Amino acid sequence: MSLLAVFHDEPRLLQLLSFVMVLMGVVSFLMLRFIRVPYGRYASDVFGPPVPVRLAWFIQELPSLAVPVYYLIVHREVAAPAQILLLAFICHYVQRTLIFPFLIRGGKPTPLASFSLALIFCCYNGYLQSSYLCKYSGLPINWIYDMRFIIGIVLFICGMIVNIxxxxxxxxxxQPGETGYKIPRGGLFEYVSGANFLGEIVEWFGFAIASWSIPGVAFAIFTLLVLLSRAQQHHKWYIEKFEDYPISRKILIPFIY
Known part of the structure; x- marks a missing residue:
């Protein structure tokens, strides 16, 4: 089948986009062995002019909120399991789009390159997950009683709580008026340097289990590869920055790694 034909066969297109997403995750993981992801404490003018951090977060995350909302409005007949999964997806991006950016205190501007890549990815993934769940998932109504769905939703909720x-x-x-960096204390930060990343990884693996889908698994793998790299960078930075950084604290998985 030609590439043009794939674009006219949406199920095949969604499958292709899923495989490409995993490939993007692998490429990002390998690239981040050599460069630091250009945002926050690692931001640099080399990656383009700065975008105000709150504005960047709001705009780049917005497609992952707007696209599934649109699909839910258009596809009102979608079965309950797919509706619940898409609502979980929307719930995450309500927090990331409409709440998280406006809680940021200060924060370094986001380089244009990082902002643009994040925006493109959110458009890509918003379409991938929404189109699959609303049109092709084929989940039966009794899927909500399946242990895969129940375990997945529980993991998603627990991961989101940890992340927030x-x-x-x-x-x-x-504290107000203070500058500089400090060692995070409390919660899962007592065990790992990337507690926020761990929460999001658990979220999307829960989503993948609950949806039992190739697009869901692709997003979970992509998230793992990208956030594992960030957690490794953060852990190394903390150790170099603070002489009293807890030596028992792991990178991402408590007591293990």
Whole structure:
């Protein structure tokens, strides 16, 4: 089948996009062995002019909120399991688009390159997950009683709670008027340097289990590869920055790694 024909066969297109997403994750993981992801403490003018951090977060995450909302409105007949999964997806991006950016205190501007890549990815993934769940998942109504769905949704909720709580800890490290960096304390930060990343990884693996789909698995693998790289960078930075950084604290998995 030609590439043009694939674009006219949406199920095959979604499968192709899923495989490409995994490939993007692998490429990102390998690239981040040699460069630091250009955002936050690692931001640099080399990656383009700065975009105000709140504006960048709001705009880049917006497609992952707007696209599934549009699909839910258009495809009102979609079965309950797919609706619940898409609502879980929307719930995450309501927090990332409409809440998280406006809670940021200060924050370094985001380089244009990082902002652009994040925006493209959110358009890509918003379409991939929404189109698959609303049109091709074929999940039966009794899927909500399947242990895969139940375990997946529980993991998603637990991961989201960890992610939000960890962001809260990071946001409140500095008192008003303070500058500089501090060692995160509390929650899962007592065990790993990337507690916020761990929460998001658990979220999307829960989503993948609950949806039992190739697009869901692709997103989970992509998230793992990208956030593992960031957690490794953060852990190394903390060790270099703070002489008293807890030696028992792992990178991403408590007591293991």
């Amino acid at each position: 709580h960890s962001d809260h800890i990071l946001r409140n490290l500095r």
